[in-house]
Amino acid sequence: MPRLLLSNPQKTLLPKFQFFYSKGIPSSNLSVVLSSNPSVLGYNIDNCIIPNFKSFKDFTRCDDSEVFLAYKNCSQILTCNFQSIVAPNVAVLIEHGVPDSHIMTELVDHPRIFVPNHDKFRTTVEEVEKLGFNPLKHNFLLAIRALVQLSKSTWKRKFNVLKKWGWSGKEIVSAFAKYPLFMTLSEHKIAATMNFMVNTMGWKSSVMANRPILLTFSLERRIIPRCSVLQALISKGLIEKTDVGLLIESTEKVFLERFVTPYEDPYLLKLYKEKLGLSGN
Secondary structure, eight states: OHHHHTSOIIIIIHHHHHHHHHTTOOHHHHHHHHHHSGGGGGSOIIIIIHHHHHHHHHHHTOOHHHHHHHHHHOGGGGTSOIIIIIHHHHHHHHHTTOOHHHHHHHHHHOGGGGOSOHHHHHHHHHHHHHTTOOTTSTHHHHHHHHHHHOOHHHHHHHHHHHHHTTOOHHHHHHHHHHOGGGGGSOHHHHHHHHHIIIIITOOOHHHHHHOGGGGGSOIIIIIHHHHHHHHHHHHTTSOSOOOHHHHHHSOHHHHHHHHTGGGTOHHHHHHHHHHHTOTTO
16 A cells, blocks of 8 residues: 555554454464555554444454454455444344354354345345245355455356356256355356366266255366276276265365275376376475
8 A cells, every 4th residue: 555655654554463463363373464555554543443343242252362363364354344234134034034153153154245235235135045045044144245356247157168168057046055155266167167177077067056065176186086986997998886975074084085095006196196296396
């Protein structure tokens, strides 16, 4: 922020650092977060930062480190007016029956969804309810998080990308209901993953429609390395087919236990590490 370069560090910057230090925030954490989210340094410490910090802490009943985590996740938490922007949006969720525990967790981990214009936020919540999401389930907030990020035009473009891969409108809506955040992926990411799954692996497009979370995993760091092991197992006649969800969604430990270790073939682990880019380790 150019104006910070012209400010008096003793008067404008030091009080803010001292405030965060007083809350037990380690200097190493503070420097990293402020370098990536420096906007808070341009706001008044007494009229903005401290009142918002206190309001957030009082409202969520969380500790100082969690308030700082929320700021790390969204700098607007300490720069917008908490009482006039965040609190009214929280009230909408309470009004629609979202459990307090879900709201508080979301406030700390994903506070960005609470800072849109109040009318837009209310409309989004109502849209999610109309789509059939249950306010008592965590997916309700995931759907809000997704729709807050998506403009109508962006939603339409992604809708069309999925239709090109054979998904029906009903399948897209069903997939969104299962895992809303998959629609926040870029169009390129969706297309690239679908291309690999369908054209390289030979799986039906409907597999991903039924398990949309598969699209969210990294091609380079998860999907390709694991699928390479599967292809090797098939080529060696050691396996015929497997559950795609188990292959992609399982933890590293479970994946190795199910697809590598039992076959006692050093090539499998070597191949897996090569695809992960770990062959030199």
